[in-house]
Amino acid sequence: MADRPAAHPIRVLVVEDDPIAAEAHALYVKRLDGFDLAGIAGTGSEALAMLRRQTEAGGAVVDLVLLDMNLPDLHGLDIIRRIRGSGSSVDVIAITAVRELGVVRSAISSGIVQYLIKPFTYSAFSEKLGNYRLFRENLHAQASSTTQSEVDNAFAALRPPSQGTLPKGLSEETLRAVVSFLSAAPAPVSAVEVASSLELSRVTARRYLEHLADGGSARRMPRYGTRGRPELEYTWNR
The missing domain is CATH 3.40.50.2300 (Response regulator)
Incomplete structure (x- = not known):
């Protein structure tokens, strides 16, 4: 991809x-x-x-x-x-x-x-x-003033986790795409929304989002107001 x-x-x-x-x-x-x-x-x-x-x-x-x-x-x-x-x-x-x-x-x-x-x-x-481009996108997504965490997130794009730190079946290329989408999203997003935007399966999008949430780069929370079981939504830790 x-x-x-x-x-x-x-x-x-x-x-x-x-x-x-x-x-x-x-x-x-x-x-x-x-x-x-x-x-x-x-x-x-x-x-x-x-x-x-x-x-x-x-x-x-x-x-x-x-x-x-x-x-x-x-x-x-x-x-x-x-x-x-x-x-x-x-x-x-x-x-x-x-x-x-x-x-x-x-x-x-x-x-x-x-x-x-x-x-x-x-x-x-x-x-x-690709890492450099993500670095630029993260910086340009900020307002005229910024915070320490926002600066740290931007520079972190230049030092992505090595392939060996990723769970089996996850790729750095797709991870960068998910990080780029999530960090630029103006509101919390679900696995279905990430999958639709990046042309991934819902299961695949959910695996990447869970990986980011488990590592502390993203927050997960239930999305209420939907029928049936609450859907999870994810927000980039800014």
Whole structure:
């Protein structure tokens, strides 16, 4: 099952000097729901120029930069510093073969939102960007002011539970879709409503909702006012 796309596609700039890798990453972006390819840059200077034109034009051309840390003209850390120095709030995901702990720490402290180490599969790429999209959706769903729990919930999307922590038969991809739907819902929802919206069976939707409720991410309560046995409804813990 595919993740639900965001209301507005996330525009992605791929920054990679290897033409084959750049094309592969661009194709990966095009395969993902909720993402659009904004362009490809082969050097740091080209990437900075594209972002500068965005700022000068006053439009949101790029939301996310997939940044190779080792480029022929500039190091990725230098690019990130220049991006932040320009006042740009564009998000950055580092995509690189660099494994040195010092570089990783520097990249994290400079404000990247994810770190992908080459080589990686499309599945790993899809998971990282899916988590990032959920992070954005959770933040954008908040009002102009927020609470600690709302911020924690947004950042938790960048660190989803590993596959090994899920009960047998549950997948992280479907879990992310259920979390995204539930956290954005303006009112409590039932398993039937989640199943209908995400094209799941009622039993499957109920398993994911119960998993979230058992883990404390959601609250369950009876829904009264219906005929027969009360139906359970679920609310995201904000």
